[in-house]
Amino acid sequence: DGGITQSPKYLFRKEGQNVTLSCEQNLNHDAMYWYRQDPGQGLRLIYYSQIVNDFQKGDIAEGYSVSREKKESFPLTVTSAQKNPTAFYLCASSQGRVEETQYFGPGTRLLVL
Amino acid sequence: EDQVTQSPEALRLQEGESSSLNCSYTVSGLRGLFWYRQDPGKGPEFLFTLYSAGEEKEKERLKATLTKKESFLHITAPKPEDSATYLCAVPSGNTPLVFGKGTRLSVIA
Numbered sequence: 001d002g003g004i005t006q007s008p009k010y011l012f013r014k015e016g017q018n019v020t021l022s023c024e025q026n027l028n029h030d031a032m033y034w035y036r037q038d039p040g041q042g043l044r045l046i047y048y049s050q051i052v053n054d055f056q057k058g059d060i061a062e063g064y065s066v067s068r069e070k071k072e073s074f075p076l077t078v079t080s081a082q083k084n085p086t087a088f089y090l091c092a093s094s095q096g097r098v099e100e101t102q103y104f105g106p107g108t109r110l111l112v113l
Numbered sequence: 114e115d116q117v118t119q120s121p122e123a124l125r126l127q128e129g130e131s132s133s134l135n136c137s138y139t140v141s142g143l144r145g146l147f148w149y150r151q152d153p154g155k156g157p158e159f160l161f162t163l164y165s166a167g168e169e170k171e172k173e174r175l176k177a178t179l180t181k182k183e184s185f186l187h188i189t190a191p192k193p194e195d196s197a198t199y200l201c202a203v204p205s206g207n208t209p210l211v212f213g214k215g216t217r218l219s220v221i222a
Binding site: 004006031033035040041042043044045048058088090092094098099101102103104105106107109 | 117144145147149154155156157158159162200202204207208209210212213214215
């Protein structure tokens with residue numbers, strides 16, 4: 001059953017702590033994306049990767065970091081430099097080109113304690 | 114700057130009351146317009162892609178249309194299960210999709 005999995009569903013962060021959100025896909029897609037969604041807002045692009053070992057910053061990359069060591073995996077780290085991390089985080093993938101259909105995972109909700 | 118604007122922000126319909134959602138865009142050289150449905154607390158679900166003015170696509174009670182400046186998502190005889198937020202998005206230059214803020218649809222039985 002192909003798809004995108006994100007874990008955990010809920011994540012809590014303490015002040016000064018880095019946390020990592022997991023995203024895995026078994027669709028054999030080349031490109032993967034991370035978005036942030038705040039209440040009443042559209043999706044805002046954090047980072048994206050079109051190929052293994054390469055990634056580009058999106059509109060709101062400050063305070064976040066990513067890696068793409070495997071085609072199937074694109075983890076996102078929310079660092080302590082991100083002062084307002086509370087949001088719903090969505091991972092997506094597409095076959096390759098940026099204009100192709102993106103398919104989304106179920107999301108991770110990050111809350112700050 | 115390329116932009117995507119959706120209207121209305123929220124729409125409340127009675128079951129069976131047809132209506133339309135609007136997505137207007139300003140991009141140079143459209144390379145596709147995407148519609149998604151998002152239920153609360155879940156990831157967006159892909160609905161349609163439209164590529165050229167005059168194109169139409171249908172799925173159950175939904176029909177998406179495209180002109181040179183905007184797209185409409187027509188909902189015919191909606192049911193309560195159609196309640197969701199509907200998002201549209203377009204690619205912008207060499208970067209991935211730019212999303213609108215969405216239209217929150219509520220269908221009341």
